[in-house]
Amino acid sequence: MTEGEKLIPVDISEEMKSAYIDYSMSVIVSRALPDVRDGLKPVHRRVLYGMYDMGVLSSRAYKKSAAIVGEVLGKYHPHGDIAVYDTMVRMAQYWSLRYKLVDGQGNFGSMGGDSPAAMRYTEARMRKFSEDMLSDIDKETVDHQLTYDDSREEPTVLPTRIPNLLVNGSAGIAVGMATNMAPHNLSEVIDGTIAYIDNNDIEIDELIKYIKAPDFPTGGIIYGYEGVKEAFKTGRGRIIVRAxxxxxxxxxxxxxxxxxxxxxxxxxxxxxxxxxxxxxxxxxxxxxxxxxxxxxxxxxxxxxxxxxxxxxxxxxxxxxxxLQTSFSVNNIALVKGRPELLNLKDLIHHFVEHRHEVVYRRTDFELRKAKERIHILEGFMKVMATEDTMGKAIEIIRFHDKPKEDLIAEFDLTDIQAEAILALALRRINKALILQTKEEYEQKLLEIQDLEDILARKERRVEIIKQELLEIKEKYGDERRSVIEYAGGEFSVEDMIPDDKVVITISHAGYIKRTLLSEYKTQSRGGVGQKASATRDKDFIEHLFIGTNHQYMLFFTEKGKCFWLRVYEIPEGGKNTKGRAIQNLINIEPDDLVKAVICTHDLKEKDYTNSHYVIMATKKGIIKKTSLEQYSRPRQNG
CATH class of the missing domain: 3.30.1360.40 (Gyrase A; domain 2)
Structure with a gap:
């Protein structure tokens, strides 16, 4: 032990405990969980802010990814370059984010798991979408903090106009907790957000009418609706997704x-x-x-x-x-720096609160700037009041040793006003400039009045938030990609399928199809008809039925089996298609043949099944009559 050193005995278990708590808090707050307001983790926010700071905007040329990564590492994010590049790559992949934040040029990987090219080969720039997440950042709308080396400042959150956490989702594993948030459709989210703004007491069941379900970038089919409702109401739920x-x-x-x-x-x-x-x-x-x-x-x-x-x-x-997976929703995000489990309404609420703060701070900043400008304009107007005052001012500026002090004394100006007059080139002062100054002064007065009104009245701010959301919807809104199949939830499949009239045709070779009855137009007198169905060589139409989508088809086979099909399960085909083989639709044995087909009404309706019969006759003259009720319990395998 060297001189002057002192040993302090420490209990190792206590030291481990405090060190691990510090580490886990750092992972939770500064790495793995997104902020509820802008939906970004620190690394995403730093990449976007770094690109904005470099001026790599959507309207400018692409820049080498390595340059962007170097900038972010050097100024804001002192961690691994791979971490920063991987983050940027993911923000540029159309199958990873529902709405991409980065516009990439080059090989950014594939859905098959191919790696992206190294950062020295690829290029990137911001997208308009991410620019809207940074709009108004220079108007003191959000708090800034010092970077890791105290050399500059970075935003603690972005002033985003887009509800990014809902539309792009997030995933992250912290210590003792994780988050897995599904992406949603922007148009639906904005409709839901506006509904919430109009009525803060709206129930989640009402919000679901606007935001129907998650909307994944790769599309797919959301199979069943219970998990979706559970996730919206509690913040946790299991959503089954099919190819x-x-x-x-x-x-x-x-x-x-x-x-x-x-x-x-x-x-x-x-x-x-x-x-x-x-x-x-x-x-x-x-x-x-x-x-x-x-x-x-x-x-x-x-x-x-x-x-x-x-x-x-x-x-x-x-x-x-x-081809079928489940997406486990776990909506954990940082609210004022603390992790919280949030339902759909909570997520919308926190975003709207953030927008209120941004609009207020932006208006306050613009008001301050307008007042500063009007103060300078008042100084100009004192000097430009008459030709005499202008002559006096020109004389002071040209010939006095201390023009600033003399201007202040002569015209009762402030220091700032005198500086602005000295900065104005004398030769520019003419009638047009005097007129322009007066016009600008009047405009600024009106602008100040308007800005003060916005600060004073919450309803004005609410209107601005709604208007800006509608502009975002107009710019980026699109159709859903993921289809919702409500079957298995409280909706029945029939609720989703119109009970249209259709023509069912079955050919001698066993090809079946359904065609909308409306495809067969009414024939006028003396008409020559039109092609009504396509068949293969030597094939012909053997059975033809007219029914509706919700009815049942019964197929009786040579081996004495009966199979059921709902009419809407028969593949739809136009007049000129031959249809699909019946064998591919029902679980019929390879050596069995369909011998008879019946189209019936609803087999679930007791009165109907009890009052109708199926009559069968064999080649050898045996006949029997059976109640339709005995055929009213469909089985997959006949």
Whole structure:
């Protein structure tokens, strides 16, 4: 031990405890959780502010990513360069953020998990969207703090006009807590926010009419609605998301084509896992999987075996692969620096409160600047009052040793007014300038009156907030990408499907389709008719029914089985399509054949099923009559 040193004995468990608490608080507050007001974590905020400070705006040229990362590291964020670059990359990926914050040029990775190019190869700039998150930052609208080295200041939050936390969501793992917030549709969020502004006591059930469900950047189908309602009401919930898949015939083979996958699913891993499951025999009916995706357009094709039933294969894919995933909502964000679990209304409330503060502070700043300007204009007007006063002023400026002091004494000016007059080039003073000064003075008076009114009346500020939100909706609002399938919730599928009249045609070879009755136009007298259906060679239409989407079809087979299909489950086709093979729609055995088809009304209606009968006759002359009630309990496998 050297001289002058002193040892202090410390209890190691106490030291570990206090050190870990400090570390965990730092992770919670300064790294992993977003601020409820602008929806950003410190690193995101610093990247955007760094780009703004460099002037890499949406209207200017792209700048090397390495230059931007260096700027952010050097000035604001003294951590790893990979952390900063990865943050910037994610903000430029259309499949990661519902509304991108960075406009990237170059290879920024792919949905298949490909890495982005190194930062020395890529370029970036801000998008208009992120510029609107920084608008008015120079008007003292938000608090600033010193950076890590006390050399400059950075904002503690952005004055955002956009409810970014709701529209882009967030994910982060802190210590002892985590956050996972879903993205939403901007148009819906703004409609919901305006509804809240109009009525602060609005219930969440009312807000749900505006903000229907999350809206993921990769689209997909939100399957069932209970989890969505739970998440909106409590801040926690499990939302099931399915891929968007359809059955197609590609080069004569039945295929399942996937055009949208659930959020955050890696398509390369998905295809690999499917191939592994097929090899292991856990997924049957698939002969090949192909990734036919092109730039910005996803297409995964599952080619089916001849005897496979597409519906069964698809359900197995949903069960065993990431074509169906669940998104666990956990809305934890920082409110005044403390982590809180927030429901939908809380999130909107905190954003609106933030906008109130920003509008107030912006107006206060503009009022101060207007008063400063009017003070200078009053000085100009004293000097420019008459030709005599102007001559006197010119004489003082040209010939006096202390023009500033003499101007102040002669015209009763303040120090600031005298400085402004000295800065004005004398040769510029003419009648036009005098007129311009008077006009500007009158405009400033009106402006001050208006700004004071905004500060005095909350209803004025509310109108401004609403107007600015509507402008944002006009600029960036778009259609939903994720479809909501309410089935499985309190909505029935029928609620979502209109009960239109349709024509159902079945060909001799077993191809079935439904076509809207409205496609068959009324024929005028002497009409020559028009093509009504397409068939394959040597095929012909064998059965034709007219029904509605909500009715049931009963299929009776050679082996004595009965299968059910709702009419809306039959694929829709135009007049010129041949339809789909019945075998692909019902779980019929390969060597069985459909022999008879009936179209019935609602099988759930007791009076109807008890008063109607099915009559069957065999080739050999045996006949029987059975109550329709006995056929009123549909089973998947007949």
């Amino acid at each position: 968007k898949a359809e059955f197609q015939e590609v080069r004569g083979k039945e295929c399942i084509v996937v055009s949208e996958v659930p959020y955050q699913v890696n398509t390369a891993d998905l295809i690999k896992k499917t191939a592994d499951l097929v090899k292991e025999g856990k997924l049957e009916g698939i002969s090949d999987v192909r990734d036919e995706s092109a730039r910005n357009k996803l297409r995964i094709v599952y080619i089916l075996k001849r005897d496979a039933v597409p519906n069964i294969v698809l359900n197995n894919l949903f069960k065993h692969t990431e």
